[in-house]
Amino acid sequence: MSIVVQNLRRTFGTFQALRGINLEIADHQLVALLGPSGSGKTTLLRIIGGLDFPDSGQGSVVINEEDVTDRPAAERKAGFVFQHYALFNHLSVFENVAFGLEVRPQKIRPGKDAIRDRVLELLRLVQLQGLEQRLPSELSGGQRQRVALARALAIDPKVLLLDEPFGALDAKVRKDLRRWLRAFHREIGVTTIFVTHDQQEALELADVVVVMNQGQIEQIGSPQQVYDHPATPFVYEFLGDVNKVRKPGRPDLFYVRPHEVRILFAGDAAAELHATIEHLFAAGPSARLTLRLQESRETLDADITRQQLEEMGLSEGDEVGIHLALSRS
Amino acid sequence: MSVQTRSTQDPLWTRVLLIGCAVGFLAVFLFVPLALVFAEAFRKGIKVYADAVTEANTLSAIYLTLTVALVSVPLNAVFGVGASWAIAKFSFKGKSLLLSLIDLPFAVSPVVSGLVWVLLFGARGLFGPWLREHDLQIIFAAPGMILATVFVTFPFVARELIPLMQAQGNDQEYAALSLGASGWQTFRRVTLPNIKWALFYGIILCNARAMGEFGAVSVVSGHIRGETNTLPLHVEVLYNEYNSAAAFACASILSVLGLLTLALKTFIEWRVGLRRQKH
Amino acid sequence: MQAKRPRSILPGFGLSLGFTLAYLGLVVLFPLLMVFVKASGLGWRGIFEALWTSRVWAACRLSFGLSIIAGLLNGVFGLLIAWVLTRYTFPGRRFLEASVDLPFAMPTAVAGIALTTLYAPNGWIGSLLKPYDIKVAFAPPGILIALVFIGLPFVVRTLQPVLEDFETAQEEASATLGATRWQTFRRVVFPQLVPALITGTTLAFARAVGEYGSVVFIAGNMPGKTEILPLLIITKLEQYDYEGATALAAMMLVVSFVLLLVINFLQRKTLVRNVA
16 A cells, blocks of 8 residues: 655644654565654654644645645554554453454454454464463563564554664674564565664665655665765765765865775875774684775775785784775765 | 544443532542632631731641741651662662551551650550659650651651652663762662652651641641641631631631642642652 | 671771660650550450440541541542642642642641631632531531641652652553553553552541641531541540540551551562652
8 A cells, every 4th residue: 555745743842753754565565764863754754654743734734635734643554663662561362463353443443253253364474373362461571562563463554654663672682583584574564664874774674764864854765875876975875884085185075985995005106095904803704994084084884895904914013905896976 | 523422432421420420429429528628718707817826826736837837848758768769779678568567557546656755655554653753754745746746647758759760760860870979868869859840749748647647646746726737627626616717717727738748749740740640 | 676787897896876876765665665665554354344335436437538538639639730730730730839848837726726716607719618518617527627627748749759769651652552641541550650559549548547736626526426536635634635636646556557557568669660
């Protein structure tokens, strides 16, 4: 189901959380809203879900060709998974998942057996069979996350919205769940938007990454696009490591990723710049050099292969030449 | 603000209705009786009021009330500090039982709180004969009223200090000791400044109850005008004599005390956020 | 109470704990113990005879019955007031918030004479009710009003922190799942308030059973009709019926202790739930 957001603005007091957001999301996509805290990504998600509203008259939200801007959350059928899951503490796992079906008006409420079947099916889908009678307090973080997901899916949502889905989990669980979620999305095919501040997560998981900063969208594109062809300096800096360098005699700033810095012998004719190795750290197949440029006294990080490091016999204090394999300036 | 209803917000009509109910309930149960106290006190004019307040028996009741509070509040304040030091700074067996026992006087009817002292020191009490031999009077005299007041106000200071000191932990005290401070210096210069507002808060509540206590004091008081009547008991005597204006005049003094307590309490809460405030 | 050797370098453990126990013992425990010592002197038979009279039975029914009703009323209105104070912003909210403690701060005797004068047949409210033949002061409804007055802060103050800490995301989750506001309150919020609500109601009930000052003026104090338990103790004392007073006091203490245990249990349960 498609989502179209047009010219959305949201102000909290004097703080402009969203300053004119335009966004189109096609069916079945898995979309990441990526940005630092305070960039407005969660506000945008909440407005799409009907938990918050744009400033009056400022923008519209259309889900599946239906304008839902003024619709309250209860009427939107958007499955929302909260950052800390917001499971109902007093209800069992089963009752949590069944909640959305049981609060339906009598006319469209499924029968008891139908609800039961649906809940058990969902719990199977999120691999929580056998935990129906547990209370949320008796579950691990990853299990709670999946209960929240099953609960959101129970209402057959038109769109699934996840707020920092892995934020409250430890690193190991996070990685497992990430892999699982991608496979899961492929299986259910519901258009899904998730909010994250973790670039790794966004790049690995999403079909489309929406990079946000200070209430605006900086770039929309596939993970490959936004990483390799950042549209703005912000995107360049936010996604992956980056060096800011000035070439001698030119005023403009260059953005160079560490792996794009080519290390040459000091006397190499191709060297554009010259530097001293201040620090050297080698672990695994690559090595990280911290260089001090002789021309501008700026520092620069460079990643080279372990093989190159050994072939060139580099050590701290050595002088080297540099060529910047620039993808973009 | 947007026109839409947030999913955590009640509809306007609900809000108006519930606020109306709450205000109405509080008005009937709290504000009207309070207003009545002052209205009745001044109904016969300022002169009658002034006479009632400055009458000799009233003054002696005020004097006794202050005496009782002046003895019992410091006692319980010292106890509160000592108890919270032991409970919050150390771990020992039976701590939760001790905590429950400290709260015990709150659960006891004021009348029983007075009665226990009669059973101990009354004419037919445990120490009654001994007291008579030595010509000492505790019950139906000021000492008994102080004891009864100490009993009912016992937990006030301790229960404000204990949770606060538990939450603050021992790190600052450890730091002070490691810097060479003595135990007493640590308490006076590190602990005490950290708990002073809570201590003050507890003392205010303790004092309000000490000055306003009626049931417990009533049991042990001799009800002798000008001698063993505290202000609340004096109010009762006047009221039962159908001297309504004088009774309410004295009641108005106690009401001002209550309002002052509330104001100070609110001020401290606002000042230090002792009780968590919203937003 | 056996003190384990504290594993703390802080000084003053022995002194502060010793003082605490000594003071607690002298001021609270020993006097309370006296009640039971005296009562046991009466023997079971004596206690039974002192308590098994129609006058005591009537006072028990009145005190416990009205205290239960007052507790329930406070439960309803306390929840309403706590909800309004934590959830809504409106002019005068802070003033209302502070005034909830008025029954704590106001001496009970003052409340007693004020409520009596207010609801007496010629009082501000009493005179309004008189044409309808509703008698409040010097009748059970008057006692009920006094008990509601002194119990109100307990429920409000117990519920407020729970409501303040309530995770609003749960309400939002409920809304996104299609629940109406009422369904959200009834199925999500209210069940999680129940432990605190019971605690507050029990506190209000416990206070009401023992309350004396604010009730004694408005009660009418007719033996067998409007005589509450604490007053009966005083009456017996004034008649030098120490045995009767002691037996009654012992019974009330037992009730207090049981209620205290219940409240402690409930509070621990509330705490555990909040932590989970």
